[in-house]
Amino acid sequence: MSEIQQYVIFSLNEQIYGIEVPKIKEVVSYRKITPLPNMVGFIKGIINLRGVVLPVFDLREKFNLSETTYTPFHIIIVMEISGRAMGVIVDEISDVVELSPDEVQAPSNLPPDVQAEYIKGIGKKEHELIVLLDVDRLLSSKELEILDAT
Amino acid sequence: MIVDDETLQIFFSETEELLKLAEESLLSLESSPQSVSDIEQLFRSVHTLKSGAGMVGYNRISDYAHLVESLLERLRSGKLAVTNNLITFLLDSIDFMRFMVDRVSKSEDEVDPEVLDKRKDQVRRYLGVDGISSSEKEPDPVKAATQEPAKEFSFYKIHLKFRRELFYSGQDPLLILLSLSELGEFVQVVPDLSEFPDFENFSMYDLYISWQIIIKTEQSYEDIEDVFMFVIDDNDIWIEDITNQYREGIDIDLAEKKLGQVLVEKGKITEEVLTDALKKQKRLGDILVEDGRIHTEDLEKAVAVQEERRTVYRKTTIRVDVEKIDSLVNLGEEMGIGLAKVKTLFEKYTGPGQMEISEEVENLFKVNQDFQERVQRVRMFSLEGTFHRFQRMARDLALQQNKQIKVISAGLDTELDKEVIEYSTDPLKHLVRNCIDHGIESPKEREAKGKPPTGIIKFEAYQRGGKIFIEICDDGKGIDLKGIHRKALERGWIEPEQALTEEALLDFIFKPGLSTSSKVSEISGRGVGMDVVRTQLNQIGGTIDIHTEKDKGTTFILCLPLISAFMEALHVLVQDTSFLVPLQTVVGTEKFDKRLVKGIGAQERLYRFRGDYIPLADMTKILHIGMPPTNGNTTAVVIVDTGKKVFGMPVDEVLDPQQIIVKTLETNYRSVKGIAGATILGDGSVSLVLDLLGVEEIFFRNSFKGDATHESEEKVEQG
Numbered sequence: 001m002s003e004i005q006q007y008v009i010f011s012l013n014e015q016i017y018g019i020e021v022p023k024i025k026e027v028v029s030y031r032k033i034t035p036l037p038n039m040v041g042f043i044k045g046i047i048n049l050r051g052v053v054l055p056v057f058d059l060r061e062k063f064n065l066s067e068t069t070y071t072p073f074h075i076i077i078v079m080e081i082s083g084r085a086m087g088v089i090v091d092e093i094s095d096v097v098e099l100s101p102d103e104v105q106a107p108s109n110l111p112p113d114v115q116a117e118y119i120k121g122i123g124k125k126e127h128e129l130i131v132l133l134d135v136d137r138l139l140s141s142k143e144l145e146i147l148d149a150t
Numbered sequence: 151m152i153v154d155d156e157t158l159q160i161f162f163s164e165t166e167e168l169l170k171l172a173e174e175s176l177l178s179l180e181s182s183p184q185s186v187s188d189i190e191q192l193f194r195s196v197h198t199l200k201s202g203a204g205m206v207g208y209n210r211i212s213d214y215a216h217l218v219e220s221l222l223e224r225l226r227s228g229k230l231a232v233t234n235n236l237i238t239f240l241l242d243s244i245d246f247m248r249f250m251v252d253r254v255s256k257s258e259d260e261v262d263p264e265v266l267d268k269r270k271d272q273v274r275r276y277l278g279v280d281g282i283s284s285s286e287k288e289p290d291p292v293k294a295a296t297q298e299p300a301k302e303f304s305f306y307k308i309h310l311k312f313r314r315e316l317f318y319s320g321q322d323p324l325l326i327l328l329s330l331s332e333l334g335e336f337v338q339v340v341p342d343l344s345e346f347p348d349f350e351n352f353s354m355y356d357l358y359i360s361w362q363i364i365i366k367t368e369q370s371y372e373d374i375e376d377v378f379m380f381v382i383d384d385n386d387i388w389i390e391d392i393t394n395q396y397r398e399g400i401d402i403d404l405a406e407k408k409l410g411q412v413l414v415e416k417g418k419i420t421e422e423v424l425t426d427a428l429k430k431q432k433r434l435g436d437i438l439v440e441d442g443r444i445h446t447e448d449l450e451k452a453v454a455v456q457e458e459r460r461t462v463y464r465k466t467t468i469r470v471d472v473e474k475i476d477s478l479v480n481l482g483e484e485m486g487i488g489l490a491k492v493k494t495l496f497e498k499y500t501g502p503g504q505m506e507i508s509e510e511v512e513n514l515f516k517v518n519q520d521f522q523e524r525v526q527r528v529r530m531f532s533l534e535g536t537f538h539r540f541q542r543m544a545r546d547l548a549l550q551q552n553k554q555i556k557v558i559s560a561g562l563d564t565e566l567d568k569e570v571i572e573y574s575t576d577p578l579k580h581l582v583r584n585c586i587d588h589g590i591e592s593p594k595e596r597e598a599k600g601k602p603p604t605g606i607i608k609f610e611a612y613q614r615g616g617k618i619f620i621e622i623c624d625d626g627k628g629i630d631l632k633g634i635h636r637k638a639l640e641r642g643w644i645e646p647e648q649a650l651t652e653e654a655l656l657d658f659i660f661k662p663g664l665s666t667s668s669k670v671s672e673i674s675g676r677g678v679g680m681d682v683v684r685t686q687l688n689q690i691g692g693t694i695d696i697h698t699e700k701d702k703g704t705t706f707i708l709c710l711p712l713i714s715a716f717m718e719a720l721h722v723l724v725q726d727t728s729f730l731v732p733l734q735t736v737v738g739t740e741k742f743d744k745r746l747v748k749g750i751g752a753q754e755r756l757y758r759f760r761g762d763y764i765p766l767a768d769m770t771k772i773l774h775i776g777m778p779p780t781n782g783n784t785t786a787v788v789i790v791d792t793g794k795k796v797f798g799m800p801v802d803e804v805l806d807p808q809q810i811i812v813k814t815l816e817t818n819y820r821s822v823k824g825i826a827g828a829t830i831l832g833d834g835s836v837s838l839v840l841d842l843l844g845v846e847e848i849f850f851r852n853s854f855k856g857d858a859t860h861e862s863e864e865k866v867e868q869g
Contacts, residue, residue, distance in 0.1 A: 015749050064752035109795055111754035111765035112850045122756070122763050129748035129756060129763055 004100045007123065009130060010077065010090040013065040017090075018097070018123055018130040023079050027093060030074040042143075047076065047087055054078065056087035062138070063115070082136050082144060097130070099123045104132065161206045162255055163469060168195040168202075169248050174538050176240055177545070183232035192240075193222045199247065210260040211250045217273040218243050224277070238549070239276060241542070243269075303366050304391060305337065306374055311360035311386035321381055323357065330377050334367025364392070472568070475528050482522040483811070487830060489515050530565035533611050533620070536575055537562050540582045544607060547586045554593050554604040555586060564611035566618055570710050573690045574620070577683040581622045581706045582607065584680075589626030589704055599701055601625065618710045625703040629696070631655050656696045660684045691718065691734055719829075719839060721805035722788060724769045729801075730810055730829060730839045737789045737796065739804050757798045759789055765797045767849045773824055773838075792846045812839050824848050 007018035008027075033045040033056055042061045046053050056076060060067060068091075076087045104121040118138055123130030172195040175188040182188070200215035218240070224230040246269055250260040260266075308330070312323060340362045347358065367374070371391060378387050439446050493511050496504075541557050548555040566574075590596075590605030597603055608623040631652060638644045638658050662681040687694055692710040711718070719730035720739070738759075746758040747766065756763040766787070784800040812827040826841035 105762055109762075109764060109797070111750065111756070111767075113754045114751035124758075124761070124763070127745065127758075129750070129758070131750060 004098050006096055006098050007130065007132065008077070008093060009095040009097055010075065010093045012059055012063070012091050013068075014091075015065075016094075016128055016130050017059075018099075018132045019077070019079065019135055020132075021096065023135045025078045025080060025085060028076050028078060028087075030070055030072050030076060030089070033070075044089065049078065049087070052085075054085055054087045056089060058089045059138075060089075062118075079135055081138055097123075097125055099125065099130075099132075158206060161202050162251065164202055165199055165251050168199045169244055169251070170535065170538070171195045172199075172244050173241065173542060176237055176244070177538065177541055179232060180234065180237045180545075189222070189226050193219070193226050196222055208250075208254055208260055210263075210266055211247060211254070214243075214250070214266065214269060214273075215247060217270055217277075218247075221273055221277055230276075236276070239272070241546075243273065303334075303368060304370075306365050306367065306371070307390045307392045308361075308363045308365065308374070309386070309388050309390070310363065311342075312357050312381065313385050314356045314358070316357045316381070316385070317355055323359075323361075326377060326381065327361075327363075330363070330365065330374070333369045333373060333377070334365045336363060337366050338362075338364040360386075470528070472529065475525065478525045478528075479522070479811070480813075482518065482525050483830065486515075486518045486522060489518055490833065526567075527565070529567050529569075531568055531571055532563050532565050533571070534562045536571060536578065537609055539575070540579065540609060543579065544582060544586060547583065548590075551586070552592060553586065553590055555590055555607060556604050557607045557609065559609040561611040564613055564618060566710065567712060570618070570690055570692075570712075573686060574692065574708065574710055577686050577694075578620065578622065578708070580680075580683050581708075582609075584706075585622060585624035585626065585704065589624035589628075591627050595627075601701075613712075618712060620708040620710065621705055622708075623703060623705040628700045628702060628704055629656065629659070629698040631698070631700075634658050656698065659696065660694075688734060693734075719808055719810050720788060721808050721837070722786075722799075722801040723803040723805065724801050725783075726802075728805075728831070728835075728837045729769065730808065730837055731788055731790065731799070732826070732839070732842065733807055735790045735792055735842045737791045740787050740789065742784045742787050742800060757787060759787075759796075759798060762796075764789065765795075765849075767797045767799050767845065769799055769801070772845055772848050790842050792842050795846050795850060797846070797849065810839065 006021040008021055008024055009016060009018050011017070028049065031047055033047055035045040036043070042057045044056050044058050047056050048054075059065075070089065073092065075090050075093050077090055077093070078085060078087050080086075103124050105124060107116050107119045107121055110116050110119070110122075118133055120132040120134040123132050172192050175192040175195070179185055179188040179192065196215055196219050200212050200219055203209075203211035203215060221230070221240075225232065225236075230236070254260050261269075310323070310326075312321075316323065342360045342362065343358070345358045345360070346352075365374070371389065374389055375382065378385075378389075381387065439449060489511065493508075493515065496508055496511060499507070537559050541559075544555050544557045547553075585607050590607070591599070591601075593603035596605065606625050608621070610621045610623070612619050634655050635644075635650070638655070639646060643658065643661070644650065659680045660683075684694055687708065687710070690711065692708060695707040695709070696704065697707070698704040718733035720733055720736055722729050722731055740759065748756045748758070748763065750756050755766040757766045758764075783802045786801050786804045787798040788801055788804065789796065789798045808831075810829040812829055815822055815825065815827055824841055824844040824847075826839045826844075828836050829839055831837050
């Protein structure tokens with residue numbers, strides 16, 4: 001992170017998260033998710049995106065945030081995670097911001113309950129705190145295996 | 151020989167004191183060679199040590215001490231002059247005895263017989279060749295490991311008998327001797343005056359004296375010969391290498407004899423001359439009286455004071471187990487608390503004698519305070535002993551590095567808790583070494599800078615505001631800030647364009663792995679040390695500051711607590727429960743600003759402090775002592791830095807910092823993670839002292855979850 005990076009900012013349970021722009025393929029509005037049989041926790045089901053079937057998962061569940069009922073106002077971000085396309089449900093997308101290296105704090109001093117392995121850093125923009133996610137580590141190898149099996 | 155433990159214990163503690171005493175008197179003897187009292191004290195110490203060692207069966211120690219004693223005996227009777235060499239040698243002997251005592255205290259053999267024999271020979275050599283000589287020293291076995299390999303010295307015996315008409319050829323023996331003296335150290339010079347004619351026959355243009363010189367030098371035979379280049383051919387001069395003889399071939403018989411006897415035997419003087427001369431020897435006091443410098447009366451007074459002082463000194467030292475004193479401290483405190491309670495009770499009392507009672511209680515209160523203070527004073531010692539060690543060290547190091555150093559001191563009667571002294575001795579020692587190794591320049595360098603050749607190290611102690619300050623100050627070259635900057639860059643601690651204050655630069659000194667001295671000396675300069683100094687001081691709640699100015703010198707200021715058990719702590723309230731947070735870990739306190747709190751993850755919070763986000767550790771969650779979760783009464787955040795992590799603790803109220811005495815829970819309970827102990831507040835209530843390292847561990851490892859379930863299960867079972 002030696003130069004200025006652009007991040008897509010979205011919110012989950014009123015907390016603000018950021019993902020590097022190049023990782024994001026597209027942003028689509030919420031659509032009906034078809035549940036799959038025998039699904040594991042965070043995988044919500046599959047959606048149809050212009051004829052392509054994509055698995056969709058919920059970060060709320062992954063981050064132990066309180067559950068919510070999905071409304072048409074929810075957003076699905078389609079991103080590349082460890083080489084495959086996945087949909088991620090978020091509350092809303094608010095902005096795209098640029099962060100310079102000194103606006104990013106290393107994730108070395110975080111409270112214990114936070115799963116720091118997904119966190120690339122803490123963005124500091126004005127008075128906001130942005131949790132910068134490390135997209136490629138969002139899914140553990142075990143979870144990827146499960147995905148491959150489906 | 152089997153000696154019971156107690157006797158041995160007495161021997162060890164006594165010996166330690168005696169050696170210290172001996173060392174002190176040697177050092178003061180060096181500055182005032184005429185001091186009879188110092189010689190006496192020195193002699194007495196070594197003598198007592200000898201008998202003590204003999205009594206518990208450490209014969210080697212007592213043998214050696216015996217030899218040293220005979221040497222001192224000669225010093226005492228004035229047959230041996232006090233020279234720097236002699237002092238150095240005696241200091242070394244004291245070290246050697248200490249070394250032997252150390253060994254036996256670890257149940258090891260006193261010393262190898264071979265080493266001891268070599269040592270003994272050295273003493274005998276002193277006894278033999280007398281005060282003007284300086285025998286070459288065997289490196290101290292303890293020091294040998296750290297010292298540079300000893301330089302190879304040779305000893306040459308030079309016989310000089312010039313032609314009587316030497317002056318006519320334009321030669322001068324004085325000049326020759328002077329140039330010879332530049333090559334090494336004269337161990338012995340024996341002029342032969344036997345050719346001196348009677349006065350009538352004396353010609354002032356003739357040379358009658360011949361010499362026999364023993365010189366200790368690193369130079370070769372040829373170098374010595376070169377000195378006599380112009381005179382060696384037509385004068386009676388011969389040079390003999392006696393290195394081997396000098397090391398081993400000493401006539402031991404001769405060594406045990408007194409100078410007078412040796413001289414008589416050598417035919418230099420007759421028996422009568424010797425007796426006459428001995429009679430002429432006088433004590434300093436007598437000489438002064440005779441010279442009319444002092445009245446007999448005054449002299450007697452001074453001697454009386456001296457005697458009294460010595461007795462007092464012996465009377466005042468008693469040895470008490472620290473635990474006994476600690477229990478006194480405890481009891482005094484308990485009494486204070488009891489009194490406080492009585493006082494509150496009587497405030498409501500309105501019956502007869504109310505005035506008298508409250509007055510009496512008030513009085514007892516004051517007495518108790520005084521009592522508590524005095525008991526704590528028992529644990530305190532003056533810094534004098536510590537300082538003497540530095541004086542000694544400075545002297546040795548200065549000699550080693552060919553520097554001229556004077557140590558001056560002030561405020562040595564400042565008293566410190568024994569534990570604080572023990573913990574701060576090593577850091578102080580390191581600082582003094584630093585001053586000598588890196589601070590004070592060599593005499594030449596100093597002169598070039600227009601400073602006096604002798605560097606000054608000042609050691610000053612004083613008390614201010616419930617803290618003890620110790621300053622170590624040198625007038626050397628100062629700390630090379632540019633050098634530090636460069637090193638910090640090299641090590642990647644800072645960016646090239648980064649602007650740094652002097653303070654920030656100096657702070658790097660305390661980082662492991664920084665040494666600004668390009669030359670690594672044996673003692674300091676390996677770049678470890680200053681970080682250790684700071685850590686060690688922090689352990690007892692002390693801090694260190696540095697002031698430095700180029701070519702003016704450096705001052706280290708240590709700030710130490712009066713008593714190590716005393717701890718400065720921030721008194722905070724969380725849900726009406728009071729906690730004490732050790733002040734040395736507190737970075738700051740801030741008014742709690744809700745807007746700076748950001749949630750992260752399911753239930754964690756971050757707080758923005760000085761531009762960074764730090765985790766908030768909720769006391770109610772970490773120490774679950776049945777407190778309801780934080781209820782929004784948070785008014786302040788205490789930010790702590792444990793050295794590993796920085797985090798904030800939301801609290802309801804911050805009260806005044808307090809000086810507290812921490813009582814461990816282990817004594818009657820068990821240790822509790824996150825709690826360093828308890829303390830009793832002025833009103834008699836108990837408050838918990840947080841152990842922030844423990845808190846950090848609980849918080850960051852989240853181990854409390856497991857404990858919590860476990861404990862709640864227990865409760866269920868009991869219910």
